[in-house]
Amino acid sequence: MSIIYGFYATDAGEIRIDGKPVSITDSKTAIANGIGMIHQHFMLVDNFTVLENVMLGVEGGLLLNAGIAKARAVLKRLADDYGLAVDLDAEVGELPVGLQQRMEILKALFRGADILILDEPTGVLTSAEADYLFCILRDEGKTVLLITHKLREIMAVTDHVSVMRRGELVDTREIAQTSVEELAELMVGRSVLLRVDKKPAEPGRTVLEVEDLTVRDGRGVVRVGHASLCVRAGEIVGIAGVSGNGQSQLLEALAGIRTWETGCVLVDGRDVTADGAVGPEEIRNMGVAHVPEDRHRMGLVNAFAEYENSVLGYHGDPQYGSGALMDIKSMQADARDKIEKYDIRPPSCTLKTSMFSGGNQQKIVLAREIERDPVVLLVGQPTRGVDIGAIEFIHKRLLELRDQGKGILLVSVELDEIRMLANRVLVMFDGRLVGERAADASEQEFGLMMSGVTEEAAE
């Protein structure tokens, strides 16, 4: 979609509008060709008014006055025509997200868009707002391209649907001739699995218990709502779901990086907030290791040498130097051990971390977290951007760890991975854990749950 809107260039292929091939090199040509995009994350200037935001980029001359009057008239007409009432002089930052989105649509219409691209438009909306949005869209007489992972929305408002999986267009269907079940199957796919031999899990005592956890993000949106789960020693619990449904926030909350609003977390039977608020360091000391979802953003400091990253988060440990100083020799010896054990290549602990490949970087993080002998291991997207060889290694290592009696909470958007590793799978949708299934439940069932079709409806 970013290609159509001119953010990225095409490598091959062409785009035709009304049968004519066009070349879209930037967003300006996209707008000129009548394409309007409403991004999942709005592209608005918060401290401008609605009017100013709409005019941004099409001010119509050096001085604003003439343009403002004209824009005001046009917008008024558009708002009346489409029933998109927005107060033009309100400051955008103060509007609720539903209205912000409405004005994004206005913005696209103002630029004369005939084709509207909506990227996950309901991600930030309440259901009433979403219904209203679709009401408007249907009556407009415009071409609308709706990108969403919520199958019910597709069924409710679209005429045709194309399913994409891992960058490939899998199939296209007429809505009238398809069903939610079929789409779910297409979406999840049945790619060939890299099978790993595993013994059945032998769960022991409960090591991680989460009750009624609610997490809000910086804008006050509930990201995790009333989540409850438990992980026992010697098992892998998977959290499946389409990316962006609150898994990241759940994981970060459990790792102590995000604060939670309500709820309680017990590690090995101990309430982690018993002694007041906790941060990542305290959580770590309770035996919770965390392999973050995004190693570049969070798990590693790319500018550091490998051995420095292999102690990140544990740098205060006396093992790496007593008192205020760090014992670089022992850090390096420790790093070399891990390099050997995890077959990290190239085997150099002084090489800058950014010089390692994705798979090896991930092994650096895994080695660091696993070798601390944690009680609970939180793992996010363990094989994202990792080559096949490393995937196999990582999967094996996680299963070994499980057999050693660790409790592992695995978050992944790769359903295959979760079904292969976990013995129980929780599905997360829109911040809520909507149900639990055994790992061998059908793909279709998972697909439905991940698309927000509730457990009851699926049964």
Place this chain on the structure above:
Amino acid sequence: MSRGKLPKWVDYGLLPVLNLAAAFFVAGLVVLLIGENPLEAVKILVWGSLGFGEGVGYTLFYATNFIFTGLAVAVAFHVGLFNIGGEGQAYIGGLGVGIACLALDRIVLWWVTFPVAVAGGAVFGAAWALVPAYLQAKRGSHIVITTIMFNFIASSLMVYLLVNVLQKPGSMQPETRNFEAGGQLPLIRDILPGLDLGQAPLNLAFILVLAACVFVWVLVWHSKLGFEIRTFGANQTAAIYAGISPVRIVIITMLISGGLAGLMAINEVMGSQTRLLLEFTAGYGFVGIAVALMGRAHPIGIILASILFGMLYQGGAELAFEKPAITRDMIVVIQGLVILFAGALEHVFRPYLERLFASAPHPAAQAT
């Protein structure tokens, strides 16, 4: 600052030399423009700063100031902050040094006053960095803005104190009385008369600044605090993941930075002027920014860059003396060009060098 695409010797050796060469080339054109011979000017500049004992003494004396302020800026660099307030922190540090000397110089010997003055300079300098640090850490007020503002506040505060509180009785000069022997640092020329340093005010603060270099090196690369400082400076999300408190690390680092800047006053106030006077910082705090940039925020680099700037100050004075056509202002132009090329335009040549060296094979290419 993304480093690492270049081999180390290029990043730390060739690039600064190229920048310097460009600066001198442009400066040479300016000299040519006013009708003087650039080569001769360079000769006088180098001879004036390194050619004889007194010149060397002055060069190292100026360099001492620059190393202190350069270290201050460098430490803040490592946590990802741009401390522009070295000037003000050094100025207020001077207050700490001055008070210690005024209180003790008639009672005890210099080596008793010395540690107290060092503590005074560091604590006062750190205190002056505390408010901007707190505002940055807690409120997100940009440290560049707040430290600049604090430079002005420091300036006004010192004028008030020197005119109304600390002024020498019966004098019209906005300065304190002269410290007596108990408040003066021994000069190197008195300790080692064999060195032939002439009248150069090079003093024991030079030893102190070398100790400060070692301190910063150990702090940044060999201590747990330094590990946290560098982690936070390179990747804040990873730092939070690692359990490093952003508020704590920002404040602590800025205190160390301010303290180092405050120590500059030991050299100027206790070592050379032997009294507290207006504007003794003379822009050294700002030169520290260029020094830290040019020295790649590493003590060794900072020492080298400081000596270069010391040469420009001392050699420049000689040049202005020898060549009346090249005025004091011309020297400032040359210094400005060096700062421009070594500091602000530091990255001008980098892309070309990166392209040049990108074709060379790298060990990571074999990584799987």
